[in-house]
Amino acid sequence: MRFSTVAAxxxxxxxxxxxxxxxxxxxxxxxxxxxxxxxxxxxAAAPPSEAAAKHAKRTACLKDAKAKKLLGADKTAFLKxxxxxx
Numbered sequence: 001m002r003f004s005t006v007a008a009x010x011x012x013x014x015x016x017x018x019x020x021x022x023x024x025x026x027x028x029x030x031x032x033x034x035x036x037x038x039x040x041x042x043x044a045a046a047p048p049s050e051a052a053a054k055h056a057k058r059t060a061c062l063k064d065a066k067a068k069k070l071l072g073a074d075k076t077a078f079l080k081x082x083x084x085x086x
Contacts, residue, residue, distance in 0.1 A: 064082065
């Protein structure tokens with residue numbers, strides 16, 4: 001019983017502290033200077049990187065392998081061919 005009371009008190013104090021930080025954050029942001037505008041030659045959102053594209057493709061191939069219930073050497077061969085495909 002004692003542990004649960006202490007744990008509850010700690011959780012309540014942490015949530016109160018978090019609420020205090022949340023209340024302070026917007027005031028601090030208002031005092032901060034505005035960010036410098038992006039250079040005219042750079043796009044606002046950078047295109048996805050090559051690493052992100054590879055990760056997305058590998059994730060899709062893994063989902064396909066799982067859906068096909070492939071295991072072991074069959075899964076490895078499927079992943080190599082799937083990832084290598086354009």
